[in-house]
Amino acid sequence: MARSTTTNSKVIVTIGAWLVGFLIFFPILWIFLMSFHTEGDAIKSPFAMLASPWTTEAYQAVQTQNSYGKFFMNSVVISVGSTVLALIIGIPAAWSMAFVPGKKTKDLLMWMLSTKMMPAVGVLIPMYLGFKVTGLLDTRTGLVAIGTLINLPIVIWMLYTYFKEIPGEILEAARMDGASLTSEIIHVLTPMALPGIASTLLLNVILSWNEAFWSLQLTTSDAAPLTQFIASFSAPEGLFYAKLSAASTMAIAPILIMGWFSQKQLVRGLTFGAVK
Amino acid sequence: MATQHSRIAARFMVAPSVVLLFLWMIVPLVTTIYFSFLDYKLLVPKPSTWAGFDNYYYFLTDRTFLASILHTLAIVLGVLFITVVGGILLALLMNMPFWGQGIVRVLVIAPFFVMPTVSALVWKNMFMNPVNGMFAHIAKGLGLQPFDFLSQAPLLSIIGIVAWQWLPFATLILLTSLQSLDGEQQEAAEMDGASVLSRFFYLTVPHLTRAVTVVILIQTIFLLAVFAEIFVTTSGGPGTATTTISYLVYIQSLVKYDVGAGSAGGIIAVILANIVAFFAMRMIGKNLDA
């Protein structure tokens, strides 16, 4: 009796959850479906579009116009590079803030977050001039540097809140055993903090992957990531929905697949200190 | 508790981050402040001259300045409201046992992976367009007059688009928080005959408070800078109905190429953002102590 009610309610919840998931996902599904039609069919009414013949024409057009590989590699290097760099700089900072908190720690954290408040478009010209002088325009190095600085506050924040939940006694014990600071971090702390580090990595890779202002303004060709790939397909003179959909599918797919495989990781570590 | 030794070590470990972020803050800030006092227009090839407070005067007396603050606030608050309420409901749903949790979870977080420009184009043309859009076709199918979203309710439409993109983020954080909810406490309350609703309000809601404040803080930072969605869908209009502070700064900087006015606008935006952030951060700062 009890079992059948749970099964029944599970069926209802399953239907409800799938329905909600489907609705939220629908616009993305639509991009995907549209990418397999001709430009002329893509602007028809939804049912007429679905009924029209499927084709990979849009993908071919996209591939002949721009080589996806180069943009993809740049996106990977920039988003992973800047996140990893931010982690390297941020982990020690977050560690010390979490385990050796001072009076000003909280203020320091807030200040770090507040560096993200500057509207990017307002500082474009100074940044552009700075990049020009230092020769960083259109280099991956330049974008990795910017990405690192953009990510750093969020990285420190996420790690700090995660580290705080690690019980201090364990560290005390390690110290009693005569572990040095470095080995304390490497052998005791890091394994415990790994889920937090992993989800920090994931979230920031996603944020960098989609960062569309600096990556568009400060690159031209050598370091241009997928955001520029997208910008070369949106709003030309003439129809572009199918090609844009194809390009978008190609730009979203890698990060979506990554998200798919790591969603458990992402959910586990994404606490932001929200979990008590 | 901490030794002198570890305190010093801690300083050294925080230092690189602090120095980098300080430079990242101060260098653009100082140059921007400097430019904001210049008469510097990119397209006018004459040496820039000192402008005093002119740029600030023109920006603050711009006919759309006050309205743009309201629009910015409306977008931030509107999106926060939808994502927090929607996120709680979604997280509750995702937290229940059902078949295919993993897949549904990916479906729900997927909008977070879509670049803002693309999602704005898709929503504008494929869904909200009053002739060709999906909503128009549904309305016509039901015998109703299609609604012209971006002309009749431009701000709400943009809030909807942005909320769709940020709902996954809120849901993820709230879900993580829900999963740490003490199951035993829940069961005990259930045994005591507490109703579903009262369990929700007396156990779940207090537990979620911290997660909600985190959602609000992080999202506010990103929402204050919403730009692509406005640019693609309404270009700040009709009229100035969807012109936000960041859109106003964009017009100054990249349409008028008036570096001076754009910089002044940037500085004003920073000040306003920090006022907003001040309250948000106090709130979360208090919550973090607990």
Add this chain to the structure above:
Amino acid sequence: MNMTLRALLGATALLTLAGLASAETTITVATVNNGDMIRMQGLMDDFYAKNPDIKVEWVTLEENVLRQKVTTDIATKGGQFDVLTIGTYEVPIWGKSGWLVSLNDLPEAWDKADLLPAIAGGLTVDGELYAAPFYGESSMVMYRKDLMEAAGLTMPDAPTWADIDKAAAAMTDKSKEQYGICLRGKAGWGENMAFLTAMSNSFGAKWFDMDWKPQFDQKPWADTLAFYLHLMNDYGPPGASNNGFNENLALTQQGHCGMWIDATVAASFVTGKDSTVADKMGFALAPDNGLGKRGNWLWAWSLAIPAGSAKVDAAKAFVAWATSKEYTELVASKEGWANVPPGTRTSLYANAEYQKVPFAKMTLDSINSADPTHPTVDPVPYVGVQFVAIPEFAGIATEVGQQFSAALAGTTTAADALAAAQELTTTEMTKAGYIK
């Protein structure tokens, strides 16, 4: 973790190093993502065969992003590009600022004298040609022959606005989602203001008088806006205040529009393979009001070389190739005459093969009827048909465009929109020092 980190860092470093070495001269060409430019990228073998020591790196972007990047780069002397794709609005301003390399010394065979005078005039400052036109366009009326016939009307080759009004009324059947006329409504200096400024010329309106005083408080502008709002409110599609070129193209291709007044390049799209009304389209000159000016614009996407480029010779070789008669023939031989870049050379329109293209003559007539140096009925102190070639224009017109777009959406009245336009234009022009 440590291992992973190291591996990732190593990969980052390696990737940064990759792609450094190359021997030949590489020029970076920034271009807009329109069809004619995309086509050129597929025909580069011909250029490489003729110039084996030059390699071209393409940066293809949508118009708005391209304009931002290119402007930022040239104004800060960033030096990222060797060839820029810019329009008739930028060329005179940038040329005057000394930011562009003069193209007067392109080879004799390139034949500068062959360029259409209206187009070349817009790209020349003080006798120096600062950009080579890649393709030129004007605007014209595209209409549905079948619907006109059903209504018992014929479209004159050179219609008046009254003709347009009558035709729009006759072709509108909102219950069938059939709209008499589709026009741009999305705010922006290159969007609704391009159309409205060109339209206002035929109503005898102007942006500024000889003292640079804004003219939105004068009757011709009130008439222009009132007529535009009448057409769009009574015969236009819903949601028009967010429609730009592409939105109207989609509507027209699906047969929702009786008429569409827009860029001449649209002709090849509405008669192309994706159009459901390809065989039903007719073309006419942009309308007038009998005042001697038509409501059509003039634009040329052109190739220019920034003054900061270190590879001017290679850049010139490329520009000369891309805008030559030979390139036109190359496209014609590979893709047919209908696909050659239109609107730049007299010789193209003298070509018997090209004259068979249905919209060729109307495009040439439209281009020839636009005169950027005398755009309005009354004398004005500026150059430009659908724009005013001063650096301040883009910003001002974008804000004016927002007002007119609001009037179209019905959130403000025409009178309020004009008053606001007058006020903000006066403020900006005073600030910029035109009005003393």
